[in-house]
Amino acid sequence: MTDADLIPVFDGHNDTLLKLYMAKETDKEKLFVEGAPANWHIDLPRARKGGFAGGMFAIFPPPDPKSQRSSVPSAPGSDEPSAPELARADALDSTLAMASILLRLERAGALAICRSAADIRAAMAKGVIAAVFHIEGVEAIDPDLAMLDVLHAAGLRSLGPVWSRPNAFAYGVPFRFPSSPDIGPGLTDAGKALVKACNRLKIQIDLSHMNEKGFRDVAKLSDAPLVATHSNVHSICPHSRNLTEWQLGAIRDSRGLVGLNYATGFLRQDGTMNADTGLDVMVRHVDALLEALGEDGVGLGSDFDGAMIPAAIGDVTGLPRLLDALAARGYGRELIEKIAWKNWLNLLERTIG
Numbered sequence: 001m002t003d004a005d006l007i008p009v010f011d012g013h014n015d016t017l018l019k020l021y022m023a024k025e026t027d028k029e030k031l032f033v034e035g036a037p038a039n040w041h042i043d044l045p046r047a048r049k050g051g052f053a054g055g056m057f058a059i060f061p062p063p064d065p066k067s068q069r070s071s072v073p074s075a076p077g078s079d080e081p082s083a084p085e086l087a088r089a090d091a092l093d094s095t096l097a098m099a100s101i102l103l104r105l106e107r108a109g110a111l112a113i114c115r116s117a118a119d120i121r122a123a124m125a126k127g128v129i130a131a132v133f134h135i136e137g138v139e140a141i142d143p144d145l146a147m148l149d150v151l152h153a154a155g156l157r158s159l160g161p162v163w164s165r166p167n168a169f170a171y172g173v174p175f176r177f178p179s180s181p182d183i184g185p186g187l188t189d190a191g192k193a194l195v196k197a198c199n200r201l202k203i204q205i206d207l208s209h210m211n212e213k214g215f216r217d218v219a220k221l222s223d224a225p226l227v228a229t230h231s232n233v234h235s236i237c238p239h240s241r242n243l244t245e246w247q248l249g250a251i252r253d254s255r256g257l258v259g260l261n262y263a264t265g266f267l268r269q270d271g272t273m274n275a276d277t278g279l280d281v282m283v284r285h286v287d288a289l290l291e292a293l294g295e296d297g298v299g300l301g302s303d304f305d306g307a308m309i310p311a312a313i314g315d316v317t318g319l320p321r322l323l324d325a326l327a328a329r330g331y332g333r334e335l336i337e338k339i340a341w342k343n344w345l346n347l348l349e350r351t352i353g
Contacts, residue, residue: 011055012229012259012301054130076177076271091139137163177271186213230301259301
C-alpha cells in the first residue's frame with residue numbers, strides 16, 4: 001500500500017499514556033512529538049507514517065509495584081490468580097497524572113481530545129490524531145460516582161469498568177489459558193449504578209476485561225451497543241480474555257463492535273506471548289469476527305504499547321501491512337475501510353454521540 005492510498009486507522013485501544021507516565025523523561029510532550037524509544041509502538045512521527053488517525057487512548061492505573069503480580073503473565077497457565085485489588089488513592093494519583101499528560105499533549109498540538117464522533121471526523125479531516133479519553137480499570141472512581149462526573153467534564157467518553165483484577169464495581173477476568181471467561185461474580189451494586197450512569201452520560205462501556213457474569217449483567221442493564229475494544233475469538237484462542245460464541249452473539253444482537261487485539265497471547269492457538277506470530281493468524285480472527293458479527297461489527301483494537309504484538313506489525317508503522325494482508329485475503333477496499341476506521345466512527349456516533 002503506497003502513501004497515496006494509505007487507509008487511515010482508528011484504533012480501539014492503546015496504552016501509550018501509561019508508557020509516557022512511566023517514562024523518566026519529564027517532558028512527556030516532547031517525547032511523544034519528537035519520537036519515543038524504538039521499542040515503543042506509538043509516537044507522532046510513526047503515527048503519521050503508519051496512517052494512525054487516532055483511537056481510544058487508555059488510562060490504566062498500574063498495579064502496585066510492591067505486589068507479587070504486576071503484569072500479564074509471560075507463559076499461559078490455567079490457574080493464574082487474579083491480580084490483587086488496587087487502592088483507590090494509588091489509582092487516583094496515576095489516573096489524574098495520565099489525564100494531565102493527555103491534556104498537555106492536546107495543548108502541545110500533538111492530538112485532539114474528542115468528545116463526539118463529529119469531533120473525531122473533524123480531527124481526521126485536519127490530519128490531527130483523534131484521541132478518545134478512555135479509562136481501563138476505574139479504581140480511581142468512588143462508588144458514589146462523584147469522580148465520574150469530574151472525569152466526564154474533562155473529556156472522558158469511554159471506560160472499561162475493570163482491568164483483569166477485582167474492584168468496587170466488578171470482577172476482572174484473570175489471564176488464564178486455556179479457560180473460559182466464566183470466572184468470579186458479576187457486577188456489584190456500585191457496578192450496576194456505574195453502567196446506568198455511563199448510559200446517561202453517553203460514556204462507552206468496554207467489556208474487554210470483564211468476566212462472563214459481569215458481561216451478562218452489562219448486557220441486561222445497558223441500553224447502548226455492547227463493545228469489546230480489544231478482544232479476540234475464543235474458539236481460535238481459548239484464552240479467558242477472548243470472546244465466546246454467546247458473547248459475540250450478544251454483541252451482534254446489540255449492533256455492537258469488537259476490536260481485534262494484536263497481543264500474540266490472545267491470537268495464537270497455544271496462548272503464548274511470542275512475537276513470531278504471522279499476519280495469517282490475525283486475518284483468521286478477522287474472518288471469524290466477520291462471520292460472527294457481520295461487516296459492521298468488526299474494528300481494530302491493537303493494544304499498542306500494552307502488549308507483545310507480532311513482529312510482522314512491529315509498531316504503528318506496520319498497520320499498512322495488516323491492511324495489505326486483508327486485501328490479499330480478498331477483502332475489498334470498502335470492507336477494509338470499514339474495519340480500519342468507519343465501523344468505529346459509526347459505533348461511536350451511537351454510544352458517545
